[in-house]
Amino acid sequence: MSDFASDVEKGTSHSVSVSEILAVRELDVDGGTKDGRWQKMPQKLTEAYPYAFTVSYVERARQHRWRCSDVTFHCSEGALCQQWIQTIREQLTALTNRPKHLLVYINPYGGKQQGKCIYEQKVAPLFACASISTDVIVTENANHARDHLKTEAELKKYDGVVCVGGDGMFSEIVHGLVSRTQRDNGVDQNSLEEKLVPCTLRIGIIPAGSTDCICYATVGINDPVTSALHVIVGDSQPMDVCSVHHNNTFLRYSVSLLGYGFYGDVLADSERKRWMGPARYDFSGFKTFLTHHHYEGAVSFLPATDTLGTPRDKTRCRAGCFICQHDGQLYSGDSPEESKTAPDVSDREYEMGWGVVRGKFLAINAASMSCACPRSPKGLSPAAHLADGTTDLILVRKCSRFNFLRHLLRHTSKDDQFDMTFVEVHRVRRFRFTPRHCQNDSELDLRENGKQLFSQICRDHPACSCSPAYSSWNCDGEILPHAAIEVGVHCQLIKLFARGIEEQPLFEDLANPPCAL
Numbered sequence: 001m002s003d004f005a006s007d008v009e010k011g012t013s014h015s016v017s018v019s020e021i022l023a024v025r026e027l028d029v030d031g032g033t034k035d036g037r038w039q040k041m042p043q044k045l046t047e048a049y050p051y052a053f054t055v056s057y058v059e060r061a062r063q064h065r066w067r068c069s070d071v072t073f074h075c076s077e078g079a080l081c082q083q084w085i086q087t088i089r090e091q092l093t094a095l096t097n098r099p100k101h102l103l104v105y106i107n108p109y110g111g112k113q114q115g116k117c118i119y120e121q122k123v124a125p126l127f128a129c130a131s132i133s134t135d136v137i138v139t140e141n142a143n144h145a146r147d148h149l150k151t152e153a154e155l156k157k158y159d160g161v162v163c164v165g166g167d168g169m170f171s172e173i174v175h176g177l178v179s180r181t182q183r184d185n186g187v188d189q190n191s192l193e194e195k196l197v198p199c200t201l202r203i204g205i206i207p208a209g210s211t212d213c214i215c216y217a218t219v220g221i222n223d224p225v226t227s228a229l230h231v232i233v234g235d236s237q238p239m240d241v242c243s244v245h246h247n248n249t250f251l252r253y254s255v256s257l258l259g260y261g262f263y264g265d266v267l268a269d270s271e272r273k274r275w276m277g278p279a280r281y282d283f284s285g286f287k288t289f290l291t292h293h294h295y296e297g298a299v300s301f302l303p304a305t306d307t308l309g310t311p312r313d314k315t316r317c318r319a320g321c322f323i324c325q326h327d328g329q330l331y332s333g334d335s336p337e338e339s340k341t342a343p344d345v346s347d348r349e350y351e352m353g354w355g356v357v358r359g360k361f362l363a364i365n366a367a368s369m370s371c372a373c374p375r376s377p378k379g380l381s382p383a384a385h386l387a388d389g390t391t392d393l394i395l396v397r398k399c400s401r402f403n404f405l406r407h408l409l410r411h412t413s414k415d416d417q418f419d420m421t422f423v424e425v426h427r428v429r430r431f432r433f434t435p436r437h438c439q440n441d442s443e444l445d446l447r448e449n450g451k452q453l454f455s456q457i458c459r460d461h462p463a464c465s466c467s468p469a470y471s472s473w474n475c476d477g478e479i480l481p482h483a484a485i486e487v488g489v490h491c492q493l494i495k496l497f498a499r500g501i502e503e504q505p506l507f508e509d510l511a512n513p514p515c516a517l
């Protein structure tokens with residue numbers, strides 16, 4: 001290496017794994033790169049080493065943030081410089097997991113309405129630097145991306161689909177891709193017993209929404225540059241998907257939260273206040289907390305008795321998670337065949353052993369992943385796993401406002417939100433909810449009439465303590481049209497351009513090195 005000088009200070013060594021190199025580009029002797037970028041170089045250096053190339057690579061910063069950094073190598077011989085560039089390019093080409101052509105959907109109205117600007121300023125230049133070509137669609141209405149993926153998109157052309165937006169936009173992509181995959185494979189989504197076919201295309205999320213909880217749980221932060229870099233290096237994170245049915249009819253898919261009672265009411269109220277932006281959830285949350293409605297019904301569930309983890313574990317789902325690598329299964333040997341026997345919702349042997357809980361509930365939540373977000377850094381179910389084939393069913397029984405507030409507050413501290421007499425949590429593969437007053441198919445009419453009646457009464461008598469008979473299900477931020485639902489978890493149905501949250505203790509130490517004498 002004596003013919004080279006790097007612009008990394010002499011004496012410090014720095015190694016970057018090829019898998020985290022984003023691109024390599026040649027520099028002109030005058031300091032300009034062949035791709036038009038310009039870089040200032042000291043004159044002495046250019047005289048001694050007139051040839052140079054720059055390597056762009058992933059650098060880790062605080063709180064799971066990734067940044068694109070450059071290091072330039074100067075060289076005295078042109079042929080040697082070319083050889084290095086060529087070799088690095090060959091190494092990068094050999095990385096087959098990296099996407100080359102992506103389909104990008106931008107929601108211009110999500111979150112703070114910054115989607116387009118975020119993509120153009122922060123993400124597109126990185127994709128270009130990594131030689132990724134894109135077809136970009138700015139959505140014109142809700143469900144544009146879902147319907148395009150479902151029916152029109154020429155999926156064979158792409159190595160992945162990227163959405164710029166929030167959890168709602170991600171949900172559109174999931175619905176489009178999963179439905180398309182089932183249709184192409186002749187699978188009927190209406191049957192809860194059918195084993196769904198996993199999607200082959202990976203999904204990237206460039207966060208530009210209000211909650212971005214999928215990004216938090218899969219990357220550790222909602223930062224557009226970090227997410228773009230995870231796409232470029234071709235990361236892959238499998239994820240469970242819940243299917244939600246009503247009377248053997250498919251309603252929706254869910255990947256994060258299915259919430260009835262508190263979170264359903266917060267969402268229903270907040271939808272009318274979209275103009276407030278992300279603050280609508282805090283406003284409606286406060287209002288819903290004060291109304292303190294409870295709902296009566298029965299929850300039946302199939303516990304995941306054969307699973308490796310529990311919702312009260314201290315360990316967390318992190319990059320390379322052992323539990324997710326084994327589909328959450330307890331298995332006795334190392335044979336790959338054995339580890340592939342993950343039960344899906346279609347397995348009949350699991351028909352036995354259902355549990356039932358009846359009562360009055362303030363909230364019924366099913367968290368398929370932690371649902372960590374800035375409002376609750378550890379999430380609704382801190383020990384939930386991204387890809388173990390289960391969801392954590394959290395039942396919060398009717399209790400005083402004071403106790404419910406204590407429970408909510410624990411989502412923001414280290415204290416255990418499940419360690420309360422009125423809260424129970426079960427790790428399940430499947431569950432059903434039947435509201436108390438639901439007896440026949442006219443539930444929806446009853447629900448709508450009942451809701452209107454009660455909301456009228458409560459508007460007229462704001463201080464009254466009556467609770468309406470029905471709440472709504474919050475399904476990843478969308479309201480479901482039915483209260484009675486049946487839910488099944490489909491293990492690892494989709495894959496994201498992510499790797500799970502990386503443990504970071506080493507970085508924190510390096511960033512604040514101890515003083516040397």
Ligand SMILES: CCCCCCCCCCCCC/C=C/[C@@H](O)[C@H](CO)NC(=O)CCCCCCCCCCCCCCC
Nearest residue numbers: 167211213256257281285286289371375376408411476477
């Ligand atoms: C006292 C403070 C307690 C704070 C407790 C906060 C717990 C927050 C847990 C958030 C869980 C988010 C789950 C993610 C669901 C997403 O699929 C979905 C789509 O993006 N987002 C929402 O539905 C958006 C749901 C947003 C829900 C926000 C709830 C805010 C509650 C505020 C309660 C205030 C009580 C104050 C009493 C003085």
Ligand SMILES: Nc1ncnc2c1ncn2[C@@H]1O[C@H](COP(=O)(O)OP(=O)(O)OP(=O)(O)O)[C@@H](O)[C@H]1O
Nearest residue numbers: 110111139140141165166167168169209210211212
């Ligand atoms: N062009 C559009 N016009 C109106 N709505 C759209 C458009 N494109 C997408 N949508 C819808 O906007 C909804 C909200 O978008 P998105 O998820 O990006 O932001 P958000 O709701 O602010 O964030 P979060 O879901 O994280 O809370 C989605 O459900 C999506 O279906």
Ligand SMILES: [Ca+2]
Nearest residue numbers: 368385386390
């Ligand atoms: Ca899960």
